[in-house]
Amino acid sequence: MKRILLACLVLLALAGVTSAVPYPYKDYDLPTTGDLAAIEQEVRGKYTVYASSETGSFHSWDSLSYAMLQAPEVMDAGLNHTARQQFLTEQEKKDEREKQFKLFVDDVLSFTLVLFSSPSANEGYRYVEVDSPLSSISRVVLETSHGEIFQPTFVYSADSKYIDGRWWGFNGLLFPRYADGKQIINENTEWVRLWVIAGTNRIYFHFDFEH
Numbered sequence: 032m033k034r035i036l037l038a039c040l041v042l043l044a045l046a047g048v049t050s051a052v053p054y055p056y057k058d059y060d061l062p063t064t065g066d067l068a069a070i071e072q073e074v075r076g077k078y079t080v081y082a083s084s085e086t087g088s089f090h091s092w093d094s095l096s097y098a099m100l101q102a103p104e105v106m107d108a109g110l111n112h113t114a115r116q117q118f119l120t121e122q123e124k125k126d127e128r129e130k131q132f133k134l135f136v137d138d139v140l141s142f143t144l145v146l147f148s149s150p151s152a153n154e155g156y157r158y159v160e161v162d163s164p165l166s167s168i169s170r171v172v173l174e175t176s177h178g179e180i181f182q183p184t185f186v187y188s189a190d191s192k193y194i195d196g197r198w199w200g201f202n203g204l205l206f207p208r209y210a211d212g213k214q215i216i217n218e219n220t221e222w223v224r225l226w227v228i229a230g231t232n233r234i235y236f237h238f239d240f241e242h
Contacts, residue, residue, distance in 0.1 A: 052078055052238045055102035055216060067112040074108035075099060082227075082234045090232040091158040091167075093147035093197060098225050098236035101141035106131055139184070140173070140206040140215060142225060144236075148198040158229060159200030162188040170228040173206050174235075176221035181206050218242060 055078070062070055082089060082096040089096075099105070110131065114124040135141040148155025157167040166188075173181045185205040191198050204225075208214060216223060225236040 051241045052080065052100065053102070053104070054218065054240045054242050055100060055104070056214075059104045059107075061104065061107055061111060063111050067108075067115055071108040071112045074104055078102050078105055078238075080236050080238055083237055084234050089149060089234055091149055091152035091155060091229070092227070092234050093149050095147040095197075096234065096236075097145050099143040100238060101135050101143065103132070103136050106136060135205075137208070139208050142204045142206070144171075144202040144204055144225065144227070146200050146202065146227065150196040152198075155198040156191045156193070156200075159191045159198050160188040161200075161202045161204070161227075162186040163191075167229045168227060169230060170226075171204060172226050172228070173215075174224040174226060175215060176223070177219075179210070179215070181210070181215065216240070 061074070078101075079097055079099040082092060082094055082098075107128070110124065110128055113119070114127070119127065144161070146159040146161075148158050152158060154167075157163075157165055160166050161168050161171055171183060171186070173183075175181075183204045183206050185203075187203040189201040191200040206215070208216075220240060222237060222239045224238070227234050227236075
């Protein structure tokens with residue numbers, strides 16, 4: 032069962048992941064009929080990137096680690112699927128969208144961060160939960176192509192799990208969407224990098240935007 036769960040996580044990460052990420056605030060038109068689960072997964076993949084390393088070594092992490100930017104398109108694709116599955120009325124769907132966008136879009140940049148430890152890591156659980164008293168992760172920051180560095184305003188970490196020789200952890204991160212009255216990610220932003228740092232070791236997740 033645990034092997035199946037790990038395989039599912041890997042497949043979810045692999046599905047539709049590309050090297051370039053759409054500019055998150057571009058116009059988009061999503062289908063509201065058809066295979067909405069597949070559409071949601073495809074959209075999530077467009078905004079998902081894998082871990083990278085400056086040295087080629089991932090230290091105590093695994094290259095399976097990935098991050099997803101919760102862009103408006105991702106939120107709407109998920110909501111379209113949920114609305115059909117739960118038979119939401121148009122008003123209920125509108126209210127739910129307003130609530131979700133207030134929490135994850137309007138004033139914040141929201142990232143999902145899934146970290147896998149290396150199978151050879153000692154105490155690998157210390158490298159997959161950002162917000163844990165046992166974590167060896169000392170810092171998570173967002174770097175922009177404008178040379179700016181931002182720290183998260185909110186971090187959530189679910190309890191890590193041990194699957195097929197690896198620890199893995201799900202983390203939610205919120206950063207400010209605006210700084211000095213301007214969007215952190217704007218039409219002039221070439222890329223952002225989400226850095227995960229543990230002492231002198233670090234990995235990053237590079238979002239290279241298509242404009």
